[in-house]
Amino acid sequence: MGNSFSSIISIKDVSVTFQHKGKSIEAVKDVSFEIQKGEIFGIVGTSGAGKSTLLRTINLLQLPTQGKVFIHQNDITGFEGESLRKLRTNIGMIFQQFNLIHSKTVYGNVAFAMKAVGRSKDEIDKRVPEVLELVGLTHRTNSLPTKLSGGEKQRVGIARALANNPEILLCDEPTSALDLETTTSILELLKSINIKLGITTIIISHEMNVIKKICDRVAVMSNGFILELDDVFTVFSNPKHEFTQSLVRHTFDLALPERLLHREGYKTLKIIYSGEFAEESIIADTIEKYGVKINILHGKIEYITDRPYGILIIQLSGSDEKINEVEGYLKSKTLKIEEVIENV
Amino acid sequence: MYSMSWSELFARLNNAFFETLLMWVTASILSIIVGTLVGLIIFATRDGLFWKNKILYYSLSAFINTIRSVPFMILLIFILPFTKILIGTTIGPFAASVSISITAVAFFARLVEISLSDVDKGIIEASKALGASNFIIFKEVLFPEAIPSLIRGITVLSISVLGLTAMAGMFGGGGLGDLAIRYGYYRYEIKVMVATSVILILWVQLFQGFGDYLAKKSENK
Numbered sequence: 001m002g003n004s005f006s007s008i009i010s011i012k013d014v015s016v017t018f019q020h021k022g023k024s025i026e027a028v029k030d031v032s033f034e035i036q037k038g039e040i041f042g043i044v045g046t047s048g049a050g051k052s053t054l055l056r057t058i059n060l061l062q063l064p065t066q067g068k069v070f071i072h073q074n075d076i077t078g079f080e081g082e083s084l085r086k087l088r089t090n091i092g093m094i095f096q097q098f099n100l101i102h103s104k105t106v107y108g109n110v111a112f113a114m115k116a117v118g119r120s121k122d123e124i125d126k127r128v129p130e131v132l133e134l135v136g137l138t139h140r141t142n143s144l145p146t147k148l149s150g151g152e153k154q155r156v157g158i159a160r161a162l163a164n165n166p167e168i169l170l171c172d173e174p175t176s177a178l179d180l181e182t183t184t185s186i187l188e189l190l191k192s193i194n195i196k197l198g199i200t201t202i203i204i205s206h207e208m209n210v211i212k213k214i215c216d217r218v219a220v221m222s223n224g225f226i227l228e229l230d231d232v233f234t235v236f237s238n239p240k241h242e243f244t245q246s247l248v249r250h251t252f253d254l255a256l257p258e259r260l261l262h263r264e265g266y267k268t269l270k271i272i273y274s275g276e277f278a279e280e281s282i283i284a285d286t287i288e289k290y291g292v293k294i295n296i297l298h299g300k301i302e303y304i305t306d307r308p309y310g311i312l313i314i315q316l317s318g319s320d321e322k323i324n325e326v327e328g329y330l331k332s333k334t335l336k337i338e339e340v341i342e343n344v
Numbered sequence: 345m346y347s348m349s350w351s352e353l354f355a356r357l358n359n360a361f362f363e364t365l366l367m368w369v370t371a372s373i374l375s376i377i378v379g380t381l382v383g384l385i386i387f388a389t390r391d392g393l394f395w396k397n398k399i400l401y402y403s404l405s406a407f408i409n410t411i412r413s414v415p416f417m418i419l420l421i422f423i424l425p426f427t428k429i430l431i432g433t434t435i436g437p438f439a440a441s442v443s444i445s446i447t448a449v450a451f452f453a454r455l456v457e458i459s460l461s462d463v464d465k466g467i468i469e470a471s472k473a474l475g476a477s478n479f480i481i482f483k484e485v486l487f488p489e490a491i492p493s494l495i496r497g498i499t500v501l502s503i504s505v506l507g508l509t510a511m512a513g514m515f516g517g518g519g520l521g522d523l524a525i526r527y528g529y530y531r532y533e534i535k536v537m538v539a540t541s542v543i544l545i546l547w548v549q550l551f552q553g554f555g556d557y558l559a560k561k562s563e564n565k
Contacts, residue, residue: 059473088475099470103488112484116476160474170473 007034008168008200009058014067016053027053029224030067035202040194042215042232043204044247050224051204055170058202059091060084071168089117092161092199096173098153100145106132106156107141113163131159134196135189151182158189162197169193171203175210187214208251212236212304220244233304237274237335252311254298255343266315267323268297268341273334274309282333283314290326292318313340348533356523357539363437364519367509370441372502375448379501382408382449383456384482390457393468394478404453411450416508419447420515440517444508448501455497459490492563499555503548510544520544 016028027050035041043051056062057069060079068077071087079087100109107128114124132138135155145153154174161169171190175183191214194201205211211218211232219229220241227241239245254270261268273282287294294314301310316323331337348356386404389397411419423443424434431439463486471481487494510521520540528537 061469061473085475085477088473091473093470093473095466095470097464097466099464099466101467101471101485101489103491112471112476113474115484116471116474116480157470160470164474 006037008037008072009035009202010070010073011054011057012068012070014054014057014064014069016050016057016062017065026224028057028064031224031226032067033219033226033229035200036217037200038194038198039216040191040201040203040214042211042218043202043221044208044211044218045204045206045221047206049221051206051221052172054221055172055202055204058168058170059088059093061093085117089164090166091168091170092164092166093170094154094157094161094172094174096176098145098150098157098177100153100156100160102145105142105144106137106148106159109145109156110159110163113160117164119164127163128159131162134162134193135159149182150178151186154178154182154186155189158186158193162193162199167200169199169201171201173205174203176205176207183210184213190214208236208247212251212302216305220247231305233274233307233309236302236304237272237309252300252302254300254311254313256297256313256340260297260315261340261342263315266295266317268313268315268339269327269330270338270340271312271314271330271334272310272336273312275307275335279308280333282330283312285333286326286329289329290318290322292316292322292326348527348535353535353539356527356536357520357543360518360520360523360540361543363517364506364509364513364521366437367441367444367512367517367519368502368506370438371444371448371505371509372498374441374445375452375501375505376498378445379449379452380456382453383460386453387457387460388478388482393465408450408453411447412454416443416447416511419443420512424515435516437517437519440509440512440515440519444505444512447508448505451504452497452501455501456494459493459497460486462493463489492559495555495559495562499552499559502551502555506544506547506551 011034012032014028014031015026018025018027029050031054043054045051053062057064058071060069060076064077068075070076071090076087101112104112110128110131111124114127119127129138129141132141135158137152137155137159140148140152145156148156157174169190174190175186178186187210190201190203193199194214203210203215215232217230218232218235220227220235220243222243227243228235228239235244236248239248256268283294283296286292294316297313297315299310299312301308303309316326318326327337382404386401386408388394389401389404414422420443423446427434427439427442430442433439467485467489468481471485476484509517509519510524513519513522514525520543524537524540527533528540
């Protein structure tokens with residue numbers, strides 16, 4: 001996380017209501033939070049949760065119906081014309097569908113960002129190769145967007161967004177149109193840019209995996225509300241809201257075949273562990289100490305901001321007494337333990 | 345029965361061809377310029393993307409619909425007094441170009457509106473997010489992105505204009521259409537009928553081919 005505590009963006013009681021065919025739809029409902037300078041802040045939620053709408057209030061592509069948005073403690077909500085355009089040059093944005101100008105080359109697309117705000121040709125000629133190098137696209141300088149792969153298109157999008165040296169980068173589902181491998185490389189690029197330039201990055205995604213890979217903090221959004229907001233590790237390891245719990249479960253995807261779930265004489269347990277516990281040999285110790293049989297059926301360890309967080313599904317067999325003892329022991333050694341009765 | 349000699353036919357065809365060419369070029373250029381402007385205003389005032397203005401949008405749109413719904417023959421006659429004031433005469437290719445242009449402007453304005461509307465809204469949003477002014481967005485994004493579609497529109501427009509010159513020709517404009525009707529139809533001169541038709545068919549074919557080529561080229565540049 002960014003080392004300072006100064007907030008660069010603060011969103012206060014923001015609501016956005018759309019009028020559609022005489023009905024009003026509340027896309028964002030009374031949302032407030034702050035984003036710290038230099039952090040990567042994630043907003044996660046299903047489609048239609050209002051993430052995109054909320055993100056767009058930061059550069060006023062979407063005007064809040066109620067509430068205010070502050071950048072560096074300045075209320076920007078009323079900005080118009082010249083002041084709005086000036087504000088926007090300080091906020092880069094990238095999109096799910098890249099939104100490149102098809103009739104311009106890679107160079108032309110990046111140059112357009114600078115031309116749009118009245119930079120001179122000399123400045124443009126100096127800056128464009130710099131940003132193209134930053135995103136690793138020097139060899140594509142004169143290509144047209146139609147000749148590029150999805151990952152390359154998003155790199156052009158990033159270069160364009162960075163051309164005017166903004167302090168803030170908004171990312172609207174930046175990897176949702178990309179395959180897994182390209183997603184990873186784009187996320188790594190965003191992370192490295194965040195570290196190199198100290199640019200405050202806000203990224204929205206419907207995938208917890210994306211958030212987990214690069215974000216420092218995350219807000220979980222559903223139906224226009226922010227359900228919880230905390231550092232990513234906390235949200236992952238201790239999701240409070242039911243919706244967040246299911247998002248996290250989907251990320252781990254630990255479903256078992258039915259025949260294993262209902263095996264006679266076995267008790268199925270889900271063990272959740274994190275921090276230093278994850279690095280100890282708890283299972284081996286348990287077997288040695290209690291002489292029970294333990295089958296490991298499923299498991300996964302994730303490293304979220306370098307801290308391990310693991311889930312293990314095991315089956316125990318033995319007398320009820322012994323199983324209770326083992327459960328007690330495991331409980332003392334891990335974060336959470338629960339019996340698995342059905343797949344969720 | 346009187347039959348036109350070959351030399352007379354060529355002389356008349358030659359004369360008519362240039363009259364048609366004059367009407368065609370004048371009316372096409374005028375309607376491309378004015379139609380682009382009107383189409384742009386309709387597009388820009390339609391919704392919140394640029395300069396939403398319901399009054400301007402609906403009045404321009406209604407005006408265009410009115411012109412487009414009146415049959416061209418009727419419009420021609422309605423417009424004659426206006427042409428007289430504007431050019432001083434209702435005879436000749438230039439005078440005929442006035443009524444052709446008015447109809448063609450209405451037609452082309454719609455084509456421009458469609459072409460501009462087809463440009464991906466995401467690209468416009470991205471440009472706005474960069475802090476680009478509306479003027480720069482039109483100049484650097486909307487028109488360049490719409491070029492292949494605009495070229496197709498211009499091709500369709502020019503061919504419609506050619507059709508209109510035939511009708512306008514009958515009301516004093518002259519040209520191939522006039523020749524075909526006066527000699528070919530009223531006097532049963534098959535030669536005239538065939539010759540004018542062949543010229544017009546070739547004209548359309550060549551121009552359509554040229555337009556397609558340009559549109560394709562602008563797409564893959």
